[in-house]
Amino acid sequence: MIKKITLDHNRIFNIEPFAFKGLHDVEEISLRWNPIETIPGFAFAGIRNVTHIYLGYNKIKSISGYAFAGTEHIEILVINDNPIKTIESYAFAGLKYVKFLLVSSTVKQLHQDAFNGLESVDQLKLDFFNLRTTKPHTFRGLTNCRVLTIDNSDLGLVAEGAWSGILNVSQVNLFNSKIDQIADTSLATGSQVHHLNLTGNHILSLSPDLQIEKFVTYGLKSIYLSRNHIPCTCHFAVLQDQMADIMDLSVLQADNYCISPQDVSGKNLAHMSATCYKTGLKKQNSVQTTQERSSEEDSNLKKGNIEDDSPRQIGRRNENEDFWKNSEEDEHYFNNVDHLRFNKILFYWLICHCLIGNIFTGGTATDRLIK
Structure with a gap:
């Protein structure tokens, strides 16, 4: 009775659909260090008892939709160190009770609904992604995930609705990554993320309409920020106040740093907060007062109440x-x-x-x- 198939270090270029059908007793398949270039739809269909699949160190450039459909009992799926460029929609559909799923590759295109159909996963880890844009509905359909971790990646612009449709996710970790901009509605209505951990990231820009209160409304219970570099604007100072109920602001200000503007770059957020509230808000009030006074003068002139000596x-x-x-x-x-x-x-x-x-x-x- 064969429990494990090891096909490492061979010259396997392609995996045909239903290639392993009929191996009822096999529990583990290893296809590492092969020149495999793509994983087509239904490549592993018909192997209901397989619990472990290893696809590391190949030349995989794309994962097609429904690549793992028909494999009901996979618990460990590892796809590391491949030059993957594209993960298509519904690539992981059909996986039901995965304990650990790792995709560690320089993915450039992550299609919407890429994880749709992945019914339950304990830990989903995505490493070394290189995206220009995290598109709308990228994570739609990802349900019952205990921990989603994105590490050492470039997420580009996190677009409106990028996290829309992600349901019952206990924790999202974003570690050591770069984000060009976070849109104000990236976590849209219908999403359920309970805990958010941002550590060691570089965030270049925040939408001026970003409101943490929206995330709280959608189910966010806590947020932890440490060793991040963030644009130090007065808008972010306002966001800090919105985080007061879900995180320790003293930790936020002492352990996170300004990435811009240049005069405060490298300084912690406590310095930014003090500067903003002392100067920025006064300046804002001064501008507002001037605008109100100008409007009042114009109104009085129209009514003929005063002689205009301004x-x-x-x-x-x-x-x-x-x-x-x-x-x-x-x-x-x-x-x-x-x-x-x-x-x-x-x-x-x-x-x-x-x-x-x-x-x-x-x-x-x-x-x-x-x-």
């Missing part, structure tokens, strides 16, 4: 006075020009008159002028 209107009056003054000077200038033109025309007329008279009567032009 610097703005004084400047406008000065501009009008300068305009009319310049207009008068221009008019005087053109009048002088007209006089000069008239005198020049009169002079030429006299010269011509004298020359014509000299031709018909004799004598010089000088004589004509004397006469």
Whole structure:
């Protein structure tokens, strides 16, 4: 009775659908260190008693939809150290009671619903992903997951609805990764994540509309942030207040750091908070007061209640006075020009008159002028 099939270090290039059908007693399949380039749909269908599959150190570039459909009892699935570029929708559909699923590869395209149909998984670990965008509904259909861990990855832009449809996930860990921006509704209605752990990440930008209160509404019970580098804006200072009920703010401020702007880069969040509340909020209030005062002045002017002596209107009056003054000077200038033109025309007329008279009567032009 064969319990384990080991096909490591062979020249296996392809796995055909239903390739292992009929191996009823096999519990473990190892296909490591082979030049396998893709895992097609239903590659492992028909092996209901297999509990362990190892696909590390191959040349796998893509995982097709329903690649593991028909394998009901897989507990351990390890796909590490492969040059995977694409994981298609429903790639893991059909897996029901997985204890540990590892995908450790430089994945560039993670299609929406990639984990849809993965009915229950204790630990899902994704390493070294290199995404430009974490697309909407990427994790839709991922249900009954105790721990989802994303480590050493680039998630790019975490788009609107990226976490929409993720249900009954106890904890999400994001470790040592880079995020270009987190959209304000990345964790949308219908998602259920209870605990969020962000450690050692670089977050380059936060949506100005991001509200932690939304995440709390959708079931977030606690959040832990440590050794992260975060944009130090006054908006984030407001977000800190929203986290007060679900985390220790003293830990947040002492153990996380500013990534921007440059003058506070590398300093902890406590410095940012103090600076923001002392200067940023005052500046905001000052701007608001100025805007309100300007609006009030315009309203009173329209009603005729006051004579407008504000610097703005004084400047406008000065501009009008300068305009009319310049207009008068221009008019005087053109009048002088007209006089000069008239005198020049009169002079030429006299010269011509004298020359014509000299031709018909004799004598010089000088004589004509004397006469």
